[in-house]
Amino acid sequence: MKRIGMLTSGGDCQALNAAMRGVVKTLLNSRQKVEIYGFLDGYRGLIYNNYRMLSGSDFSGILTKGGTILGSSRTPFKTIKDPDANGLDKVEAMKQNYRKLKLDCLVILGGNGTHKTANLLREEGLNVVTLPKTIDNDLWGTDMTFGFQSAVNVATDAIDCIHTTAASHGRVFIVEVMGHKVGFLTLNAGMAGGADIILIPEIPYDINKVIKKIEEREKNGSRFTIIAVAEGAISKENAKLSKKEFKKMMEKYPYPSVSYEVAAQIQEKTGREVRVTVPGHTQRGGSPCPYDRVFASRLGAEAGKLILDGEYGFMVGYKNREIVKVPLEEVAGKLKMVDPDSTIVKEAKLLGICFGD
Amino acid sequence: MKRIGMLTSGGDCQALNAAMRGVVKTLLNSRQKVEIYGFLDGYRGLIYNNYRMLSGSDFSGILTKGGTILGSSRTPFKTIKDPDANGLDKVEAMKQNYRKLKLDCLVILGGNGTHKTANLLREEGLNVVTLPKTIDNDLWGTDMTFGFQSAVNVATDAIDCIHTTAASHGRVFIVEVMGHKVGFLTLNAGMAGGADIILIPEIPYDINKVIKKIEEREKNGSRFTIIAVAEGAISKENAKLSKKEFKKMMEKYPYPSVSYEVAAQIQEKTGREVRVTVPGHTQRGGSPCPYDRVFASRLGAEAGKLILDGEYGFMVGYKNREIVKVPLEEVAGKLKMVDPDSTIVKEAKLLGICFGD
């Protein structure tokens, strides 16, 4: 008999349900008796012992559903040591609840912040298996995270829609793509949508290079230019600032986000009409794409297998097209970023895409 | 032998190409010889005599394409009387080019502003047939405009995506929907997406009613609330302002758009986390939906027939499920709006949707 706790933490994404379904189907298809405790709204559920018992039927028909049936919340790492409602350190509260319920293991689905906390719980002696969930694909130790490809699809849809309107009006259009501090989402959606310019955090941009590209396109007869800008994109000048200087600059930052800064500069320096589109949270939502459904199901199945085998302390990841187990201590606190010298960036440049560098 | 000028004006939308294809296919399938002059970038092409000759092959394969193969631009009505590059009144310039090319007729695709100018040209003695293009569905004289249903689909997709993320995080989410000064797009996308609250210009809202609805939902166990806000939505107080007072208020308006005002008020008065999503120009783009393709093709075919029959001065519209011809002077300068007492609004209220009134 196995008693399994499960929670989803951090910003939601597509295929969370598919992944949980994979874990639970694998556990229920085994010969062992299994009890599933679903903690609600991320770590908060574990801290306040807020859960509901889940059976197989809870996971029926959720393969194609976006969101998470358990709810989620962001519990910032820095407050995790703050006392909870009962005056307990929150980590202590989680440990107590884990033990009170006599859990054999926690299955935790989340991104970077979530993995820091998961590793902390492991260090405190809890059995933990994690799954790499994020539309940003910025998790160390895995080539791919689920949610990423679905988010690429949503962002690409937006660029596709903008393409027809940009071509009709002969305008410069900026589409701001999510991705937190890394550029995988923008790079892929930009290439898929046929963006002419792609600005990502890993390659700081020079606005004059961006403008030069726009002017070149015009000289060659193109009526419009599409720019995919990562929400974390940064100019060369700003990239040179110290952390303190950057913080100070941001305090007086007059734009809602970097896309608007790029737009303002192009408008100012060239007189061109620039429009900004921000698909925003739609990139986290909707039904997972088939790629993510298969991928999340596979990861879930392997997580289920680890639990059945009593192997804890791992994130189930993906390396060189094989599912692998990665020690949690290797994952926590690291960020995977786009390598500016990677082949995909080089190929994008061969295609004529400008990165502003 | 017929010599036909054609142009698309104003903000672009889906099915412009489908409509033009309908006109041209009908003309080319007739026994008459036809020459098509495609003016580029809206009225601007007619003013500066910038056109290209179009043949049947230009219209092959464009049924499913968004945007307009002729390009578009907004030529504000108020500047139409300003002199053009040759020192001519712009209307005069259009008349001269029309006559120089010995055109039999102009086919003009556009929305409200476009129809004002089209009617002006008719009054000046030009032969004009128009087609009702706008995602706003605010054109007088027709039950429906093409582009509308496709834009409903894009906006509904956004609400669908937001739905899963809102449900996961237990948040209030606002989706800002286009529609200029009318609420058809927001009303339909809101109902299709299952929005709990819908704010449209025709029904000024009381923010306290909005908040009351959010709190009621919470009391009944709902973790989240979705609000569809028209870009033209207006509060009861602001609706009472005189034109002058309104303009003054807008000069100091601290929000990017009304959605952000609604969000700020909810956040301030209830402490709830509110997120705003603005799908923006994506609502104009992408492939037209099957409804719009059929509808625009039908309108185009009837426009072609009018031309073959030598009947000018009409917009081809849609009334009670039949294609009709509407005299241009009846269309120009009028706005079709959502009737707050219409059955669809009553039905929305039966379903429990709150309009903030």
Added chain:
Amino acid sequence: MKRIGMLTSGGDCQALNAAMRGVVKTLLNSRQKVEIYGFLDGYRGLIYNNYRMLSGSDFSGILTKGGTILGSSRTPFKTIKDPDANGLDKVEAMKQNYRKLKLDCLVILGGNGTHKTANLLREEGLNVVTLPKTIDNDLWGTDMTFGFQSAVNVATDAIDCIHTTAASHGRVFIVEVMGHKVGFLTLNAGMAGGADIILIPEIPYDINKVIKKIEEREKNGSRFTIIAVAEGAISKENAKLSKKEFKKMMEKYPYPSVSYEVAAQIQEKTGREVRVTVPGHTQRGGSPCPYDRVFASRLGAEAGKLILDGEYGFMVGYKNREIVKVPLEEVAGKLKMVDPDSTIVKEAKLLGICFGD
């Protein structure tokens, strides 16, 4: 206090759930106390008293879901008088269960066959309100049925996909579209997908006219031809047969469906390679399109209102863009068909579409 029975009968379609949600939300938002009895698998549930009690939460989140949460079945009209398991005439069984549960009303969602039975129950003294569900749009008394536009979308998607492959290979492609004995679905999907030839039951075809069109296209440089064939399409010769002769012919009919007959004849007479695609049941499935969600919700709300007002014996329909109530006796047993002289058919012909007549 109202006690409402509800059932969905016949082939399923999109927006059944949306329609039921509309009814139930309206009832629950009223001041009256309401009990909802959901009969399972169509009339069968009523015959065998197989139901489950439904509450508001059963209808939460189902606006966008295809299928029907109540299940459905086809109970052919001719067996409805056969005795049920308890030796009772089936109609008698339904009456007894209706009375045993002290129902105030039955809400029945279905198409043509379903409406025959619903009217029978009305004649037997039961209170009935119905909703027009069918992808075929062949119900008398309403301009539109829900499911139709969603099915048009699925069928059009199939034609769109086939278009690119047909263009690449220079082939004749047939897409067989559902619609039972009427052509609305094929006509609309065919026009939306840019089919060159459309064959529908209401306009019997001459295969030589079809071939002539293919050859004309080739002469004009078109590499391929797309034919949308209704599953109920019929040749001129077969249309002349008496019912008896037709039945005899069908007994030896060597083709899986009429599309394959058309394909064989084209191949035989011209040597061209013809491919047939049958999207089949996919046309009934998937998430309802925004049009259908709004439309079904509106119909559902009005049905709810009829029940609250105690007005029974009606189908809630749609006429000239208004929701109307249609006496059931006017609906039952009649078929709405495409009028070969309607404007939409004429417009399709203006566009150059061949109907084989």
Added chain:
Amino acid sequence: MKRIGMLTSGGDCQALNAAMRGVVKTLLNSRQKVEIYGFLDGYRGLIYNNYRMLSGSDFSGILTKGGTILGSSRTPFKTIKDPDANGLDKVEAMKQNYRKLKLDCLVILGGNGTHKTANLLREEGLNVVTLPKTIDNDLWGTDMTFGFQSAVNVATDAIDCIHTTAASHGRVFIVEVMGHKVGFLTLNAGMAGGADIILIPEIPYDINKVIKKIEEREKNGSRFTIIAVAEGAISKENAKLSKKEFKKMMEKYPYPSVSYEVAAQIQEKTGREVRVTVPGHTQRGGSPCPYDRVFASRLGAEAGKLILDGEYGFMVGYKNREIVKVPLEEVAGKLKMVDPDSTIVKEAKLLGICFGD
């Protein structure tokens, strides 16, 4: 100055245009002068010297378009040695045209059959670079082919649609998925669509195991079963036949395809109603998904680079997440298949999916 011939051969698929655009953009962005000869309809264009000169503008806007702007055809390998119209051996004809046009290289996009011929041309001394195009993903030497993920999406859409209708009616539904003689497409679409049973050529099935699974599901309260059947699936008995016996059996095979055999057996042995859906050629069509657009663009860019570097005789493939060049002689004539012992199959089994083995 480089003179490049290009052709697409075999069944078309998504992202062919994206891949060609990648090659051409890379060549045109180089400093070298380049001439592109586009041979029409596959090898046939090279055999009969039927080509058109292509410029950059031919590749503008085609990233998102399905099909191939060059057209395609299947030229079976066995007839490639047959004399062409001028009495020449076809291979000889291709060599002569290659030399007459003074080509530096041929870019050939295709699947298994295409690669056999491409390698033959290489052996005859022509410079060849190839790109791995097929929805089947059965090409040796590359982990992935473009078209595959898009086809998975189309097939999964079909299963999703069928899911709602199957659930409503409580039926067994078979969806027949393409893939020629391998099961990648069916395995992925089946897992993504939540199929309960997946039958692929690499794992011959026992119909009794299939039926047992259906009955088990029913016992556990499931109203329906979805079976994804590869078009090349085969029963254990038939898999044991010699090639000659198999051919003989197929001569009298009474079913349109293997799905109908499976359906007939289930119906016969259990009395259940079984429906078959065959999405067919739609799986090759429509706009390529973002994954395929990025992937094909990357492959195209690397092919362009090989040409610029004068490296010939390779297929550009994908191994362990890196783009690689694979000698053509290693690719030709080999088939990549699903390994029944691969982790993905094991994971599918953990999830409870039955393969009938």
